[in-house]
Amino acid sequence: MATNILVLNDEENTLGPLIQELAKGGYTPYSTTNADDCVDLFETVKPAVLFLNLKTIGALDSVQVIRMDPSGETVPILFIGT
16 A cells, blocks of 8 residues: 655645655655645545645645644654745
């Protein structure tokens, strides 16, 4: 069974190549450009890792919500961008 990975991307699709490589590597990437959708997907997908593009509006707010959930306390979050 493939490992689920969640990616909060930006409107320019900066993390598009990462998503493609994750899929080639046997992972199941889920992607969104909306911070609110990221929170909803996190609960549904139960990812092993979250890649978070800091250029996305509301990205840090979504991290706060995810970290309040007990299941979100242990998932690594990798911040990308400035």
